[in-house]
Amino acid sequence: MARLTLENNQNSNEYMDPKSFIENHKDRLLNELFELLRIPSISADPAYNDDVAKCAAAIEGHMSALGLENVEVFPTAGHPIVYGECLVDPSLPTVLVYGHYDVQPADPIELWDADPFEPVIKKTDIHPEGAIFARGACDDKGQMFMHLKAFEILKAEGDVPCNIKFMIEGEEEVGSMNLEPFIKEHKEKLACDVILISDTGMIANDVPSITTGLRGLSYVEVEVTGPNRDLHSGLYGGAVANPLNILAQMIGSLHDEKGAITVEGFYDGVEVVSDEERALMAKAPFSQEAFNASIAIPSGMGEQGYTTPERTSIRPTLDVNGMWGGYIGEGAKTVIPSKAYAKISMRLVPGQDPDDITEKFTKHFTAIAPDSVSVKITPHHGGLPYVTHTSDPAYQSASKAYETTFGVPALPVRSGGSIPIVALFEQVLGAKSILMGFGLDSDAIHSPNEHYGVFNYFKGIETIPYFYKYYAEGVD
Ligand SMILES: [Zn+2]
Numbered sequence: 001m002a003r004l005t006l007e008n009n010q011n012s013n014e015y016m017d018p019k020s021f022i023e024n025h026k027d028r029l030l031n032e033l034f035e036l037l038r039i040p041s042i043s044a045d046p047a048y049n050d051d052v053a054k055c056a057a058a059i060e061g062h063m064s065a066l067g068l069e070n071v072e073v074f075p076t077a078g079h080p081i082v083y084g085e086c087l088v089d090p091s092l093p094t095v096l097v098y099g100h101y102d103v104q105p106a107d108p109i110e111l112w113d114a115d116p117f118e119p120v121i122k123k124t125d126i127h128p129e130g131a132i133f134a135r136g137a138c139d140d141k142g143q144m145f146m147h148l149k150a151f152e153i154l155k156a157e158g159d160v161p162c163n164i165k166f167m168i169e170g171e172e173e174v175g176s177m178n179l180e181p182f183i184k185e186h187k188e189k190l191a192c193d194v195i196l197i198s199d200t201g202m203i204a205n206d207v208p209s210i211t212t213g214l215r216g217l218s219y220v221e222v223e224v225t226g227p228n229r230d231l232h233s234g235l236y237g238g239a240v241a242n243p244l245n246i247l248a249q250m251i252g253s254l255h256d257e258k259g260a261i262t263v264e265g266f267y268d269g270v271e272v273v274s275d276e277e278r279a280l281m282a283k284a285p286f287s288q289e290a291f292n293a294s295i296a297i298p299s300g301m302g303e304q305g306y307t308t309p310e311r312t313s314i315r316p317t318l319d320v321n322g323m324w325g326g327y328i329g330e331g332a333k334t335v336i337p338s339k340a341y342a343k344i345s346m347r348l349v350p351g352q353d354p355d356d357i358t359e360k361f362t363k364h365f366t367a368i369a370p371d372s373v374s375v376k377i378t379p380h381h382g383g384l385p386y387v388t389h390t391s392d393p394a395y396q397s398a399s400k401a402y403e404t405t406f407g408v409p410a411l412p413v414r415s416g417g418s419i420p421i422v423a424l425f426e427q428v429l430g431a432k433s434i435l436m437g438f439g440l441d442s443d444a445i446h447s448p449n450e451h452y453g454v455f456n457y458f459k460g461i462e463t464i465p466y467f468y469k470y471y472a473e474g475v476d
Helices: 017-037 048-067 141-156 178-186 241-253 275-281 290-296 352-370 395-405 418-431 455-473
Strands: 069-074 081-086 094-100 119-121 131-133 165-167 194-198 209-214 216-225 315-327 338-349 372-385 411-415 430-434 449-455
Touching: 017 048, 017 131, 017 141, 017 275, 017 455, 048 069, 048 081, 048 141, 069 315, 094 141, 131 455, 141 165, 165 178, 165 209, 194 209, 194 418, 194 455, 209 241, 209 395, 216 352, 241 315, 241 338, 275 395, 275 411, 315 430, 338 352, 352 372, 395 455, 418 430
Parallel strands: 094 165, 094 194, 194 430, 209 411
Antiparallel strands: 069 081, 081 165, 119 131, 131 449, 216 338, 216 372, 315 338
């Protein structure tokens, strides 16, 4: 690939001017991203293994051209991890940037308006300045590449304010299974004060936001057994416990009339979100009517005392994901089933531990089962909840960076979902992550016609350098 040359900045005495740098290099900044987007680095499909390797090599080329040190493509049991660093002074803080260069498959390809691996810029209602249409444009090549270009600005302006390490992996879209052994093995190399990730979204182009929380998960399968075989409901009905009836009752009892979960000890340790943070979160635009309409429900429901956005982010939940047993074929078959089953997921919030919750659920569910049946509980995968508090200096640096470039500080947003690597980073590296995502929900990531706003791409490149500056200076 073509090596980049760093232009010398004539006014390096004037501190950072990312905006005019971007203005002066617009076409190149887009073309370099386009080059990456043309490589179909689909991690899920072995037919694309060479392209994944080619993309890793391209990232390596960019890192070397930017003057990063110890640039290396680390092979793993799957796709490689690309690493590079700029260590300016051990007394300064260290930021580890994480991103991924692999992409989702383009299927169903017929639903794309154009070749998913030949980027084009098109205007949309949400992106009047145009958006880059290509697989990976937002998730995550566009967002990951912003960090390399933001670093180029720091270099060009002759001021890298702290130590920066880059770790770009190639297996995020297939579960990052080789990342954990890698970070455990290279714990010292990856040592950092904070991790910076752009792989999420923000509320809107004029409402920047930072994801500060992610929910954890406890997932169990329950089995309720009554008689040793399916029985004739005429001959036995009324005298034998029906596991399906019992299971329905048991599940019904897991919430009280106020929508709270009744599992003994379920809320122990649940972190209480401060009124200030709840007030900040409430600034995010939300319409209950639009929410109801979008999923065609007559009204919302949930735990009393909390709004819909709070119920889906800062509060834990318990939901049946599936329930089965007995006869579910066509017509009627009059049986009392021997067994009934359900899959139950619990979304967890900071202060809860998946193993502890699974244990509490098991105890509770066993205790509420009547003597007429037996129950068996099988735990499935789980995940730790995560939070970066808004009082964290790294969060405040990020928010101030948005304020500098967007004119308004970022709003903290807790997401209802999970990003397991963030909890993993905290466990292994002992560092918090700042999720500075610049994508929008409408960007169609993982879907046909994925795109990323040109505004968002440039705004990300413009904002990131300020994060380093404020973080290194210390925000008061
Ligand atoms: Zn991603």
